[in-house]
Amino acid sequence: MQKNLGLYIHIPFCKQKCNYCDFYSLGCNENKIPEYIEALCTHIKREAHLYRNYQIDSIFLGGGTPSLVNEKDFDKLAITLRECFNISPTVEFSLEANPGTLTEEKLNCYKKNGVNRLSIGLQSTNDTELSVLGRIHNFDEFAKSFNLARQCGFANINVDIMYGLPDQNLANLSKTLGDVCKFSPEHISAYCLKIEENTPFYKIRENLILPNDDEEYDMYIYLCTELKKQGYEQYEISNFSKKASRCVHNLKYWLSEEYIGFGPSAHSFFKGKRYYYENNLEKYLNSLECVDNLPKKHYEEDTSLEINSTDEYVMLKMRLSDGVNEKEFEDKFGKSFTDEYPRILSFLKDNYVTYKNGAYAFTEKGFFVSNYILSQILKFN
Ligand code: SF4
Structure with a gap:
């Protein structure tokens, strides 16, 4: 029997960088997307033989903003995936999308290519909070995107929200949660804002009025309690799902199951080894220019210790x-x-x-x- 394998593909482009974001993504570089998709396809084709004994049971297109990729490039990538991998007929195929970048044409293209789960980055339904975060959308655009996705047949949608935002209080958070629940998404992820180095928020951290620890605690407990009342099961610290809608792909990370990643900053855990590709688009593109060359895999130190480590097991399972x-x-x-x-x-x-x-x-x-x-x-x- 073939072993299952998760597949992660990183799309490192955004319309603009959000003020809190430390993911590897480049703002205002959309003109590079076709070249990047071409390189990704080359990379996948050159490596696919390594995975021929595996069946792909989850695909996750993350970023960045994968919904920036146009239909033509998306088709190209999807065809490559189908040609190179043995994809399970019951695969969970997720795509991260940002409101303001989704169109009916794109949604139909995803559907045609087997995407069956969307993860929409909303963060808040309060337009002032969205603007402070540096998001490109407002609540109205989210509503349009969500409804359009439903009309196009997407029956499994996650919505990301955030708490612990500048000037946010429990009443604002409660309004966001109430607004989101009216859409009845199958899954909600709720993350606490962290001020990371090398972000615009970090530079102005002294001026941000953030909830204190007690307020953050109240927000978290409120989210857990309210989501339970609304019929969501909390299956992970930050993740809540309706029946049978746990994210198969993300569970692989916490259950130490195998997955492979493609693209700069993508991580993999394969045959007991953890590795990642450098956060550098240009290096990634250059490495694929010469025939038969591949981007350098950076293996994490102590990997062999980590695999058998009870600490890692406990940390992930808890x-x-x-x-x-x-x-x-x-x-x-x-x-x-x-x-x-x-x-x-x-x-x-x-x-x-x-x-x-x-x-x-x-x-x-x-x-x-x-x-x-x-x-x-x-x-x-
Ligand atoms: S849309 Fe997401 S990945 Fe892009 S900058 Fe904002 S938080 Fe980062």
Whole structure:
């Protein structure tokens, strides 16, 4: 039987850079997209033989803004994927889209090429907040894009929202969540704003009025509680889904399953090794110019240690609401979970961690401080 493999493709272009974004994407470089798609197809064709014993069960086009790619280039990429990979008939094929870049023609093109999940980057329904974030769209454009996607037959849509924004309070967040829930997306991802270095927000961080830790905590608990009431299951720290709509591709990251990435900054985990391509579009394009050449893979140090590392397993599994199952841990590592990580027991009494059906998992309040708790229980400390 063929093994399953996830496929990630990075599209490093955006109309403009958002003020908080530290993903690898270039603003105002759309004229490079055709050349980039050509290079991606070359890269995929040159490497495809490595994956012929695998079946692709998830494809994720992320970025950047994949919905900037026009229909002609998208067709070219999709044809290459079909020619080069054995794609499962039940593949989850996700594409990240930004409101203001979607058209009926593009949506029909995605549909025709097998895309069956859209992830729309909304962030907020408050136009002032969107403008502060540097987003190119307003709420009205999101509504049009979402409704158009439904009309074109997309029955699995994720909406990204953010909390902890400058000048945001619980009332603003509640309005955003209420507005989003009216669209009934199958999946909602809710991320807390982090001020990352090398972003415009970082430069003006002293002037931003951000919610304090208590306010952020209230926002997070509000999101978890309200989404549950609205019929969403929280299956990961930041991810909520309606029945059977968990993101297959993202689950691969947390379950340490294999995936391969193409494009600058794309990461892979294949045959026990983790590697990534450099964040550099020009180098990526140049590396594919010579016949038979490939972009350099940067292998992460200590990879062989990481694969067997119980720490990595625990860190990734604890992101999920299913947590770490004692029996699965023992079967995999031949050791008792609580013998290895006895300090987790001290977080049971204050309800940061629960023990249910043989698994230890974070509660909502535990998720909010999960980095701290993990720093207390993992061995590398
Ligand atoms: S649209 Fe997304 S990837 Fe592009 S700059 Fe904004 S946050 Fe970054």
